[in-house]
Amino acid sequence: MFTYKRLLKASTLAACGVAMLVSTAQEQVKLGQTISEASLAEFDLIAEPGGMGFPPGSGTARQGRTIFESRCALCHGNNGEGNSAATVLVGGNMQSTDSPLRTVGSYWPYASTVFDFIRRAMPANAPKSLTDEETYQVAAYVLYLNGLVAEDEIMNAQSLPQVRMPNAEGFIDQSHIQ
Amino acid sequence: MTKSSKGQNKVLDLDRVAANGLLSRRHLLSAALGGAGLAMARPVIGQEPGIKLEIPAWSKTPGPGTSPYGSSSAHARLERQSGFGNPLYPGGGASRSPLQHLQGTITPNSLHFERHHAGIPAIDPAGHKLVIHGLVRQPLMFDYEDLLKYQMVSKIYFLECSGNSGALLYGGNPDGTAQSLHGLVSCAEWTGIPLSVLLEEAGVLPEARWIAAVGGDAASMGRSIPLDKAMDDSLLALFQNGEPVRPEQGYPIRLFNPGWEGNTSVKWLTQIKVTRNPLQFRDETSKYTDTLPDRSSLQFTFPMDVKSLITSPSGQMRVTQGGIYRVTGIAWSGAGSIRRVEVSADGGQTWGDALIESQQLDKALIRFSIPWRWDGAPAVLQSRATDSAGNVQPTRDAVIAAKGTINRYHNPCIQSWGVNTAGEVTNVYV
Numbered sequence: 001m002f003t004y005k006r007l008l009k010a011s012t013l014a015a016c017g018v019a020m021l022v023s024t025a026q027e028q029v030k031l032g033q034t035i036s037e038a039s040l041a042e043f044d045l046i047a048e049p050g051g052m053g054f055p056p057g058s059g060t061a062r063q064g065r066t067i068f069e070s071r072c073a074l075c076h077g078n079n080g081e082g083n084s085a086a087t088v089l090v091g092g093n094m095q096s097t098d099s100p101l102r103t104v105g106s107y108w109p110y111a112s113t114v115f116d117f118i119r120r121a122m123p124a125n126a127p128k129s130l131t132d133e134e135t136y137q138v139a140a141y142v143l144y145l146n147g148l149v150a151e152d153e154i155m156n157a158q159s160l161p162q163v164r165m166p167n168a169e170g171f172i173d174q175s176h177i178q
Numbered sequence: 179m180t181k182s183s184k185g186q187n188k189v190l191d192l193d194r195v196a197a198n199g200l201l202s203r204r205h206l207l208s209a210a211l212g213g214a215g216l217a218m219a220r221p222v223i224g225q226e227p228g229i230k231l232e233i234p235a236w237s238k239t240p241g242p243g244t245s246p247y248g249s250s251s252a253h254a255r256l257e258r259q260s261g262f263g264n265p266l267y268p269g270g271g272a273s274r275s276p277l278q279h280l281q282g283t284i285t286p287n288s289l290h291f292e293r294h295h296a297g298i299p300a301i302d303p304a305g306h307k308l309v310i311h312g313l314v315r316q317p318l319m320f321d322y323e324d325l326l327k328y329q330m331v332s333k334i335y336f337l338e339c340s341g342n343s344g345a346l347l348y349g350g351n352p353d354g355t356a357q358s359l360h361g362l363v364s365c366a367e368w369t370g371i372p373l374s375v376l377l378e379e380a381g382v383l384p385e386a387r388w389i390a391a392v393g394g395d396a397a398s399m400g401r402s403i404p405l406d407k408a409m410d411d412s413l414l415a416l417f418q419n420g421e422p423v424r425p426e427q428g429y430p431i432r433l434f435n436p437g438w439e440g441n442t443s444v445k446w447l448t449q450i451k452v453t454r455n456p457l458q459f460r461d462e463t464s465k466y467t468d469t470l471p472d473r474s475s476l477q478f479t480f481p482m483d484v485k486s487l488i489t490s491p492s493g494q495m496r497v498t499q500g501g502i503y504r505v506t507g508i509a510w511s512g513a514g515s516i517r518r519v520e521v522s523a524d525g526g527q528t529w530g531d532a533l534i535e536s537q538q539l540d541k542a543l544i545r546f547s548i549p550w551r552w553d554g555a556p557a558v559l560q561s562r563a564t565d566s567a568g569n570v571q572p573t574r575d576a577v578i579a580a581k582g583t584i585n586r587y588h589n590p591c592i593q594s595w596g597v598n599t600a601g602e603v604t605n606v607y608v
Contacts, residue, residue: 028328028329028375028379029327029328029329030379031320031321031324031325031327031328032310032316032318032319032320032324032376032379032380033318033319033320033321034316034317034318034319035309035311035317035318035319036317037311037317040309040311040317043309043449044311044449044451045392045398046390046392046400046451046457048453048455048457048458049455049457049458050455074266075266075267083266084264086264094469094473095473099583099584100469100473100584102464102469104464107464107475108463108464109458109463110458110463112458113458113459113460113463113464116457116458116459116460117459117460120392120397120398120399120400121295121296121396121397121398121399121460124266124267124270124296125266125267127296127396127397127398128396128398170473170474170475171463171467171474171475171476171477172474172475172476172477173477173478174476174477174478174479174480175404175456175477175478175480177479177480177481178404178406178407178410178480178481
C-alpha cells in the first residue's frame with residue numbers, strides 16, 4: 001500500500017545526498033572557513049580615516065612627480081588639470097558663485113580616501129600595479145598639487161591621514177535615515 | 179467638450195476624472211476597451227466589409243525546434259542604451275533599461291540597467307572568496323559552492339542608481355526618452371542569503387556599527403553600510419529572476435540593499451569588513467554626495483525617494499490619431515510600497531487616480547495605467563506617486579527649491595511629457 005508516510009521516507013532518502021546540511025528552516029548550516037586577520041594582509045586594501053589599514057612605507061611629492069607623469073598624466077594631466085570634469089584633481093572653490101568645481105582639494109573630506117582610492121583603483125588602465133611606496137608618493141603628489149602638503153613632506157601611515165582637507169567640515173551625515 | 183457621434187465616447191464623457199481627457203480607471207477594467215495596447219475607439223460591429231483573413235505563411239511551415247538559451251522575437255528586440263563612456267576608460271559607464279518598451283514590473287535580466295566603475299570582471303566562482311572580518315568573533319571565508327547550500331529567500335525589489343533622472347536637473351533634453359532620462363531603474367526577483375545569517379555566523383562584536391562592502395572588480399569598489407541595514411534586509415544575492423546573477427550584475431555574489439541607492443548594492447562582493455565607523459570610500463565622499471546651495475553636501479543618502487514615471491506615451495513617441503490611449507507607467511519607493519498614483523493631462527492642474535495593475539510590494543516597481551482620450555489638443559502628461567509612509571512625489575520646482583542645481587543625485591521629481599497638436603511627445607518643463 002502506498003502511503004503518505006512511505007512517500008515521505010522515500011523522498012527523504014532520495015534527497016539526503018544534497019539535503020543533509022539543511023536540516024530545518026530554523027537551523028542554519030555554518031560553512032564559513034575560519035581565517036585569521038593576518039591572512040588578509042594582502043587582500044584587505046581598506047585604508048581608514050583614522051590610519052588603520054595603511055601599509056608600511058612612505059613617500060614625498062617630489063618622488064611622486066615622475067611616476068605621476070608616466071602613469072597618471074594621460075588622464076589627469078601633468079599637474080592634475082585633467083582632461084575632463086571627471087579627471088581634474090586640483091582647483092575649485094566650494095564658495096564660488098557658479099557651480100563649484102569639486103576636486104580632491106576643494107571637495108574631498110578625508111586624505112585617507114586619496115591613498116585608499118589610488119591603491120585600490122588607480123591607474124585606471126592598470127589598477128593595483130603601484131607598489132605601496134609608489135602609492136604614498138603619488139598620493140603625496142596629488143595632495144601637493146592641491147597645496148595641502150609641502151613637496152618634501154613625508155607621507156606615511158601616521159602623517160597622511162592627518163593631512164587637513166579644506167572641505168572636511170562640509171558634509172552632513174544622512175545615515176540615520178534608513 | 180465636443181460631442182462625439184460615437185456612443186462609446188459619449189459614455190466615457192460622463193467618467194472624466196481630470197481635465198484634458200483623463201477618464202476613470204474603471205474603464206481599463208471593462209472589456210469594452212479591450213484592455214491592451216493603445217485602446218482606440220473601435221468601429222461599430224459589422225462595418226468592416228473589406229477585411230478577409232487568410233492563413234499566414236508561418237502557419238504552413240514547421241519552424242525551428244528548441245534552443246539552449248532562448249531569445250526575444252526578431253520583431254521585438256529591445257536594447258539597453260549605453261552612455262557617458264570615457265574612451266580612455268572603457269570599463270566605466272552605464273546602460274539604461276528601455277522603460278518605454280517594457281510592461282509589467284519585472285525587468286528581463288538582459289535589459290537590467292548597468293553601472294560599472296572599472297568594467298565587468300571575468301570571475302571564476304571556483305576562485306572567488308567572500309571574506310567577513312573586522313569586528314567579529316571569528317573571521318570567516320566562504321566558497322561560492324558552500325553559499326549555495328544555505329537557506330535562501332526570494333524577494334522582488336527595484337534597483338535605482340542615485341544618478342537616475344539627474345539630467346532633468348540640468349534642464350534641456352527635449353529629445354529625452356523614458357530610457358535616456360530615467361532608465362537607471364530596473365526591477366527583479368533577487369534570491370539569496372540574508373546577510374544577517376553570515377554576520378551572525380561570524381559573530382558581530384557589540385561595538386560594531388557599520389560594514390564595509392568591497393567588490394572584486396578592477397576598482398575594488400567599496401561602500402560603507404550601516405550595520406542596522408545589514409542585519410535588517412540586506413541580501414547576498416546569488417540569483418536574479420531565477421538564474422545565476424549575470425556577470426554585469428555582480429556574478430557570482432551581489433550585495434543587495436533593498437530600496438537604497440544602487441551603488442550600495444556592491445557587485446562581485448568579496449569582502450565585508452565589520453567596523454565601528456564608515457570607511458569614507460571614494461564613492462561615498464567624492465561621488466554620490468549631494469551638494470546643496472549653501473555648499474554643504476549630504477552624505478550617505480541611502481533610501482531612494484518615492485517616484486513614478488509615465489512610460490507610454492513618453493519622449494519621442496507619437497500619438498497618431500484622436501482616440502483613447504492607455505497611459506501607463508511605473509512607480510516605486512525606497513520607503514515602502516506604493517499606495518497611490520495620480521495622473522494629470524494638464525501639467526499638474528487637475529489629477530485623476532490611476533489603476534494600479536500589479537502587486538504592490540515593498541520596494542518594488544508597480545505598474546499603473548489610466549485611460550486618456552486625446553482630441554488633438556496640446557497636453558502635458560504627468561504622474562505623481564504616494565507611498566505607504568505618506569511621502570508624495572515632488573515637482574521639479576520643489577526638488578530644485580530644496581536642493582538647488584549643483585546636485586545631480588537623488589532626483590525623484592515628476593516627469594512632464596508634452597504632447598503637441600501633431601501628437602509628438604517630448605520632455606518638457608512646466
